[in-house]
Amino acid sequence: MDPALLSQPFRLVNLGVAALMIIGAIAQYGDITPQHIIESIYLFTFGLSTALLEFRNIPQVYRYASFMFSFIGRGCFYAFVGSVLYHKSPWSWVPGLIIGIVGVAYAALEFVPSIEPPENMRDPDSGYDGLGEGV
Template identity: 40%
Template sequence: MDLEEVRGQDFSPVFKIVNLVIGILSTLSGVSQLLSGVQSFLLGLFIIAGGISIGFLEFKVAPQFYNYCSFFYSFIGRGIFYIFLGVLISHENILRICVGIVIIIIGIGYSILEFLPSIEPPENMQGENGLLSGVDAEDVI
């Protein structure tokens, strides 16, 4: 398939499904870490917060989120966050290691998508050009 053929296609549903799956998998992985000790408990809370944030952004785009977590609004930002989340998840048992590796691979894929101009980010990842078009530009740092 040529990259020019991809230019006009809308991949928003695919990105939404992938992001929701990552949100669910990371939240479940975080919950599974809560009872493994104090350090794992705190790490699990962070992973749960990341998973819930990923899932939340698929349904509602909050201007405050764009102000403080603007990396969620680019492929490379999400890709690096997914890689980081996957590394945090992948330890202790084989199921979490497999989930972490899948999230890392998807993060690498997202990072590569940043450099392919023929793939447009979905509307909820376009920040000020997408769903946040009504937000005053001076409010965004």
């Protein structure tokens, strides 16, 4: 399948996940405790960073957060964020559940050789190496 054809849906999914992270961050303010405030700051930062990666490919991000440039890395990150959001409020657990499901789907896509990550999810310096191919 043409990688350019799949690029736009992945971008929309990633932007949707970023929006859900920000919604979940705002929902953390339902309980004003130090834990929820810190979680909210992290989730808001993760949401903004995920959205920014859809528009700009920053080489420093690859250096320090290279997991965001593969399906399995981004999938595990999304599953982690989804589990952090899974609280008692529907404004938290619904976005958390959706983000977690997207994370599991992304991790599974790493093992589908016919689907390559979109351009913005690849190493900016070298091409896509793929799972199991040379480093």
